[in-house]
Structure formats: C-alpha cells, structure tokens
Amino acid sequence: MNKLREYLKNVDLSDYNKAERSDFYKETARKFRTSWQTVVGVYMGTKRSQVNPAINVPKVEVKPSFPKGSKKAPEPYLKGDKNNVLVIGDTHEPFCKEGYLEFCREVQEKYNCGTVVHIGDLTDNHAISYHEKDPSGRSIADEFNVALERCKRWYHTFPNVKVCIGNHDALPFRKAFTAGLPASWLKTYQELLQSPKTWEWDFVHQINGVIYQHGTGLSGEMAAINAARENRQSTVIGHLHTVCNTRYLASFKDLIFGVSVGCGIDHTSYAFAYGRENTRKPVVSCSVILQGNTPINIPMSLK
Numbered sequence: 029m030n031k032l033r034e035y036l037k038n039v040d041l042s043d044y045n046k047a048e049r050s051d052f053y054k055e056t057a058r059k060f061r062t063s064w065q066t067v068v069g070v071y072m073g074t075k076r077s078q079v080n081p082a083i084n085v086p087k088v089e090v091k092p093s094f095p096k097g098s099k100k101a102p103e104p105y106l107k108g109d110k111n112n113v114l115v116i117g118d119t120h121e122p123f124c125k126e127g128y129l130e131f132c133r134e135v136q137e138k139y140n141c142g143t144v145v146h147i148g149d150l151t152d153n154h155a156i157s158y159h160e161k162d163p164s165g166r167s168i169a170d171e172f173n174v175a176l177e178r179c180k181r182w183y184h185t186f187p188n189v190k191v192c193i194g195n196h197d198a199l200p201f202r203k204a205f206t207a208g209l210p211a212s213w214l215k216t217y218q219e220l221l222q223s224p225k226t227w228e229w230d231f232v233h234q235i236n237g238v239i240y241q242h243g244t245g246l247s248g249e250m251a252a253i254n255a256a257r258e259n260r261q262s263t264v265i266g267h268l269h270t271v272c273n274t275r276y277l278a279s280f281k282d283l284i285f286g287v288s289v290g291c292g293i294d295h296t297s298y299a300f301a302y303g304r305e306n307t308r309k310p311v312v313s314c315s316v317i318l319q320g321n322t323p324i325n326i327p328m329s330l331k
Contacts, residue, residue: 032060036071046208061258063245066231069198072211101181102133108142113235115145115315116189117291118266119182120152120196121175123299125312128292131328132314133185139316139324143235144186147266147289148194148242151175151221154299156199162298179221188226190233193217194242194267236320243267243288252286253277262286264317269293269310274323287323289315 035056041049050064053071057064114136119128136144152175155161155168166174182189191197197217204214217229233240239256243265246255253275256263264287272290276283290313293300303309313327 032056032062032067032070033073035060036067039071041071042210049205066244068205069193069201069231072201072205072214101184102130104185104187105133105137105141108136108140110142111236111319112139112141113143113145113238113240113317114139114141115147115240115264115287115289115317116186117147117289117312117314118149118194118196118269119146119292120149120299121178121182122171123152123154123294123297124178124292125294125328128312128328129181129185132292135314135316135326136186139318141316144189145233145235145240145264146182146186146189146191147240147264148192148244149196149266150179150182150191150194151197152299153196153199156203158199158202159302162301165298176222179223183224183227187224190228190230190235190240191217191223192233192240192242192266193229193231195244235317237261238317238320239263241265249273250275250286252288254286256284256286260284262320262323264289264315264323266291269295270308272311272313272325272327274315274325285323287315287317287325289313290325290327292328 041052044052053064053067056067114132116132155166155171200220201214218225218227231241239259239261241255241263243251243255244267246265246267249271251268251271252263252265252273255265257277262284266289268288269291271288274285274287276285290311292312292314293310295303295310311327312330313325315326316324318324
C-alpha cells in the first residue's frame with residue numbers, strides 16, 4: 029500500500045476525462061494487484077493531503093451525545109495488552125445488530141486487548157449505493173444523520189481505533205468521483221464521520237507482522253488465506269458477512285494465517301434485503317489476534 033501511495037503521489041489526473049481516469053485506475057489496480065476502488069481511494073487521499081491547509085475543511089470535534097432512546101454506551105477498557113488486538117467486524121451503521129457493540133466490548137476485556145481494529149464498513153450508505161435501493165428506506169441525509177449518532181457510541185466505547193476503509197465507507201468519495209468532483213473539494217473520512225483524531229483511517233494497517241484490510245474484491249471461504257498468500261504474511265479481512273473462519277498455510281520457513289472476521293450487521297434490515305431468501309446468513313462475530321500469532325474467531329450468541 030505504501031508503494032501504491034508513493035506511485036500515486038506524483039500523478040495528476042485533472043486533465044483526464046472520465047474514460048481516461050477509469051482506464052488509469054483499472055491499469056494501476058492490475059499493476060499493484062488490488063481493486064480499482066482502492067486505487068481511487070488512495071489517489072484521492074494523496075490529493076487531500078496536498079491541499080493547502082488554509083482552505084482545508086476544519087475538523088469537527090464529536091460531542092458525547094447519543095440517539096434518543098438508545099442505551100448508554102459502555103465505558104472504554106484502557107488496561108489491555110497492546111499486543112492483543114480486538115478486530116470489530118463490518119458494522120454498516122445504522123444497520124448494526126443491537127448488542128454487537130456491547131459484545132465487542134466484553135470480548136475486548138475478556139482477552140485483554142489493548143489495540144482495536146475496525147475491519148471496515150463502519151457505515152452502510154445504502155441510500156447512495158450503486159446497486160438497487162429501497163425506495164421506502166431513509167433518505168440520504170436521514171440515513172447519514174442516524175448513522176452518525178450511532179457511530180458516536182462506538183467512538184465513546186473505543187476511543188482509539190485503527191479503521192480499515194471499506195467499500196461502503198468509500199461510497200461518498202466514489203460518488204464524488206463519478207460526479208467529476210476533485211478530491212480537494214472533499215472532506216476526509218475523519219471530518220465526514222466526525223470521528224476522534226485517535227481513529228486512524230487507512231486501507232491497510234500492520235500490527236505485529238499481521239496485515240489488516242477490509243477485503244474489497246475478495247470472495248469465498250478461502251478469501252482470507254488467499255489474501256495472506258498474496259500478501260505473503262498473515263492477514264485479517266472482513267467484507268464477507270457470511271464467512272467467519274481461520275485457516276493456516278505452512279512452508280519450510282514459516283506459518284501464516286488468514287482470518288475472516290464475520291460481521292456485526294442486522295440482516296433483517298432493509299439494507300440487506302438482497303440476502304433475504306438466502307439460506308446462508310451473516311455470521312455475527314468478532315475476532316482477536318493475540319501476540320500476533322494466535323487468531324481466535326468469536327461468534328456472538330443470538331439467543
């Protein structure tokens with residue numbers, strides 16, 4: 029990812045038309061063996077970082093308020109071992125399953141996790157999806173406002189988080205790209221979602237030799253271990269709601285693992301109506317990676 033970022037830093041697509049930009053993103057994705065959506069996000073991120081700070085959008089601090097009628101968010105757990113990582117699955121706010129936040133907080137303390145990763149798709153952005161949308165669902169503004177209020181509970185309980193940018197998180201920026209808006213006009217992820225400065229947004233994070241990425245473009249039961257094989261090191265992914273597993277690969281010199289975290293969504297929400305008739309349902313779960321070498325998938329009891 030650092031090589032991709034360095035490559036794109038000196039690229040200027042301002043004089044390209046839409047078709048030329050699209051061809052460039054696809055060719056770069058093939059070159060760096062990633063998705064074109066990732067290339068778009070990294071390119072726009074490099075351009076935002078180059079914007080004159082005098083005209084940049086001011087950062088907004090989050091106030092500790094919660095939606096009316098919602099339970100008070102659990103207090104943070106700040107005593108954990110930094111080498112133990114809690115991995116929160118896709119939450120797709122405002123369509124996260126009730127109780128999932130509390131479940132993740134309990135797992136964090138049980139396994140003494142001092143580092144927290146959100147594997148991506150913090151928000152859903154159903155109303156601006158490129159796919160079919162429910163015409164009876166919330167408006168764009170309404171969905172965003174509700175999601176933002178629900179995100180504040182996550183900010184309160186988990187004040188320090190490394191976030192892997194997911195394909196749904198990137199939707200506002202992809203829509204802006206489709207509309208032909210330059211990256212310098214846009215807010216950052218932190219500004220848009222009013223997250224604390226201690227929430228670090230990036231497409232890939234590395235902790236104790238383990239890669240954490242959302243998994244955009246991956247599919248199937250073997251997705252995580254295939255990603256680990258291509259990364260040539262242990263890898264944790266989300267994205268695949270119905271997959272929750274850990275697989276290993278060994279060679280004469282090393283042992284690596286691939287973890288699919290599962291998710292934290294409420295599959296009965298209208299945003300997930302596309303899977304209503306599917307026999308296979310999302311696995312509500314999170315994971316922990318202990319000391320960089322012991323992965324554990326932990327499903328949430330739905331009783």
